[in-house]
Amino acid sequence: MRKKKIIALLLLLVTALVPACAPKAIDYEQVSPNDKIVIRFSHVVGEDTPKGQAARLFAKLMKERTNGKVEVQVFSNGSLYKDSEEMDALSEGHVQMIAPALSKLSSLVPELGVFDLPYLYPNLDGYHKVFDGNVGKVMSNSLAKQNMVSLGFWDSGFKQFTSNVRPIQNPLDLAGTTIRIMPSAVLDDQFNLMQVKPVEMNFNDVYLALAQGRIHGQENTVSNIYTKRFYKVQKYMTISDHGYLGYIVIIDKRFWNQLPANFQKIMIETMNEVTEWERNQAVKIEQDKLNAIYNCSCIEIERLSVQEKAKWKQFYQPLYQKMEQRLGRAFFEELGL
Numbered sequence: 464m465r466k467k468k469i470i471a472l473l474l475l476l477v478t479a480l481v482p483a484c485a486p487k488a489i490d491y492e493q494v495s496p497n498d499k500i501v502i503r504f505s506h507v508v509g510e511d512t513p514k515g516q517a518a519r520l521f522a523k524l525m526k527e528r529t530n531g532k533v534e535v536q537v538f539s540n541g542s543l544y545k546d547s548e549e550m551d552a553l554s555e556g557h558v559q560m561i562a563p564a565l566s567k568l569s570s571l572v573p574e575l576g577v578f579d580l581p582y583l584y585p586n587l588d589g590y591h592k593v594f595d596g597n598v599g600k601v602m603s604n605s606l607a608k609q610n611m612v613s614l615g616f617w618d619s620g621f622k623q624f625t626s627n628v629r630p631i632q633n634p635l636d637l638a639g640t641t642i643r644i645m646p647s648a649v650l651d652d653q654f655n656l657m658q659v660k661p662v663e664m665n666f667n668d669v670y671l672a673l674a675q676g677r678i679h680g681q682e683n684t685v686s687n688i689y690t691k692r693f694y695k696v697q698k699y700m701t702i703s704d705h706g707y708l709g710y711i712v713i714i715d716k717r718f719w720n721q722l723p724a725n726f727q728k729i730m731i732e733t734m735n736e737v738t739e740w741e742r743n744q745a746v747k748i749e750q751d752k753l754n755a756i757y758n759c760s761c762i763e764i765e766r767l768s769v770q771e772k773a774k775w776k777q778f779y780q781p782l783y784q785k786m787e788q789r790l791g792r793a794f795f796e797e798l799g800l
């Protein structure tokens with residue numbers, strides 16, 4: 464009888480202790496909507512791209528690290544706003560975060576146009592060094608004057624050419640064709656120099672324009688060419704690595720200023736972590752998607768050699784001269800040029 468009593472007592476003790484020791488289940492739904500800060504993050508690319516994956520990871524980590532108090536809602540594929548609408552959506556408060564290509568910000572901050580110069584740096588580290596240094600700060604300050612707080616510089620990678628007219632081995636091989644570009648004075652000049660007709664177009668309109676033959680080709684990174692199926696409606700692709708495509712992750716400044724300091728801190732730390740992850744992931748995704756494109760055997764693929772790339776870079780020198788005249792020698796020196 465005494466033994467039974469002791470066992471019952473022990474059982475009671477264990478039941479009382481277990482909930483205290485067990486890891487607490489986080490019930491995010493229990494955060495009252497009034498306490499929740501919702502951040503709408505809009506971008507135009509697919510989910511399975513460096514930007515798409517990193518945006519989701521950022522949302523997940525923010526939720527975990529704020530116990531569900533900050534909810535980042537990610538809208539991919541331009542499902543909320545097209546590239547040409549994103550900036551207005553941000554300034555009008557319809558979304559709070561965007562991550563546009565640097566090219567698309569170059570009309571607001573002309574210095575950003577320099578990163579559209581073909582073959583600016585031979586590898587991604589060259590770009591990262593500049594973004595993470597003084598030049599990056601100067602760019603961020605310029606954006607801050609326009610109510611945008613820069614949280615990080617993300618990569619998509621190097622751009623490649625595709626066309627349905629002919630293989631591309633030399634800078635004038637695309638002459639006479641029509642090519643989609645992002646809005647950027649440097650990209651416009653780049654294609655004019657190649658005797659190509661550049662047409663500005665929203666990213667999510669490109670597939671149909673290629674499929675219908677309204678444009679002959681485009682330039683983009685492998686992850687975008689793959690996830691948007693451009694390679695399915697193009698005959699030729701050249702791995703030229705001729706231009707850089709990267710993003711600035713931006714949050715609306717007025718919204719940012721209203722965030723409690725502890726959430727700002729978590730956000731900055733999380734973004735730094737995600738940025739490092741994103742840059743590594745971009746390289747992996749590119750390799751992955753390039754293999755998938757090779758494996759489909761549905762597009763003819765050329766690759767420029769180091770010597771050929773040097774020849775192309777020489778061809779593009781007038782763009783460098785024009786940009787240097789515009790932005791000044793001192794800025795070019797800061798870029799190590």
Ligand code: LMR
Pocket residue numbers: 507508546563564619645665666683687708
């Ligand atoms: C494009 O418009 O081609 C790219 O900027 C899309 C993107 O965000 O990568």
